[in-house]
Amino acid sequence: MSQAEITLAAYYAAFNAGDPTGMLALVTDDVEHRVNEGGIRRGREKFAEFCAHMGVSYREQLHDLVIFTSPDGTRGAAEFTVHGEYLKTDPGLPEARGQRYVLPAGAFFDLREGKIARITTFYNLSDWVAMVSA
Template sequence: MTVDAGAVIAAYYRAFNAGDADGMLALLADDVEHHVNEGGIRHGKALFAEFCSHMGVSYRETLTDIVIFAAPDGTRAAAEFTVNGEYLQTDPGLPEAKGQRYILPAGTFFALRDGLITRVTTYYNLSDWVKQVSAA
């Protein structure tokens, strides 16, 4: 049976926008790989959960203008969106957080297996983000 990858990704982003990390985690395979923009690869749900926890403390983000692209066989998908955020707590190695707001185009590539997300690879322009939060 072919899974509707677009529906899985839409549910993932609904959970993201609701601040529902558990909802996001429920859509991930146990062996998920999280490829971080300009960073390493996190392996497994536990590390993804830690990432979500950290993000929830340091940033408040809502995604808008989400457009989802999905392969007909249900194994791959991608999404393009706008990140509307607020920088709440300083992340090590980044500018000081003072509640700065930012708007950033971004995109994510996904791999899926048996209706669960096995890879999340997100890209955005870190230089643009640094420029926005440093100017505020």
């Protein structure tokens, strides 16, 4: 397993363990975090704020994880299925009532010196809204 694969596998293991400290240990100080239909968070502090918010509003586990990396170890991607529960209403989104959802998603990464320098996450927000609104 390459260093890039090890880093990404550890990142997702920390995610599934509900361990934001473990996730933060794997990102660069200047990490860029991009989520579809959202803004760009720059820096470890902004990413930590996002992780804290997600931990309150959602409970998620990722299944069917497949990790891909470039031969030079500077880029990566992952595909997975999110199994989640919507715990606390996010502003601008439907009201949270503990709704459960299962949603395909993916992410792209830049890696530098064994750490994650960019995370770009994609999922279908319309599908998620439909699931939690039903």
